[in-house]
Amino acid sequence: MSQISESANEDVQLPHKKISAPPHELKEVRLHRRFASLRAISALILREMQTSHGRASGGYLWAIAEPVGGIALLTLIFSAGFRTPPMGTNFAIFYATGIVPFMAYLDMSGKVANSIRYSKPLLAYPAVTFADALVARILFNTITHIIVASLIFTGICWVMETRTDPQFDQIALGMVMALLLATAVGAMNCFLFEAFTWWQPIWSILMKPLFLVSCIFFVFDNIPLPYRDYLWWNPLVHVVGQMRHAFYPSYYGDYISYMYVFGLSLGILALGLALLVRYHRDLQNS
Structure with a gap:
């Protein structure tokens, strides 16, 4: 009896072996998750298209026509008031090279910042994650602003006769800088807006003078010191400078720092995503 008891105890004390699925089953699970994520992102993009002026005649076309018409109207108004631009001979193209990347940054950063709030009802479903909501808004708004x-x-x-020489690769680089910066700031604010309710109105106040200090109406090189050194830290100054360099090849823009813009954007994006990964469940339940 004692031998049986000892053998029974030995059986009980045996460590449990971890049961793992075969490699082919793990691959199937990963593929299923990827396809589920792609389906969720596609559905969120379609939802975005339907809700963006979805009830108006023309639907998604208004999401493009509205910013095009607004920027075109502002361009015509300022062109009538400012005949001689600080660079080149045509004020319309000078102003457009500043306002287009600026408005792309402003609109996309705001849309990405409200991704969780906008899709919170859908995040209750296991098939939809906060990453899907972020990616869907980033893709949708990137295509729209391009x-x-x-x-x-x-x-x-x-x-118009602009007398410019657009360099398409440099224009694309300027848009990438603007949209990456917008994505990074939007991802960080996506966490901050949900975690601290007082941050959104403060951020709105801080953004008011941004229109005047992003070199939209003037050239960075013409700003006197020491104010020029202060404005250099505004990443949008580099974005606007890059866009003007794309249209005016003779304008070198030696102050433009790609390392600063991309480094700052990637750093903010990494921090924002890390905070969202850590606290997204608390934000969804709040």
């Missing part, structure tokens, strides 16, 4: 920029620049160059 179309808007293409229409505005093409329209101005087609209608």
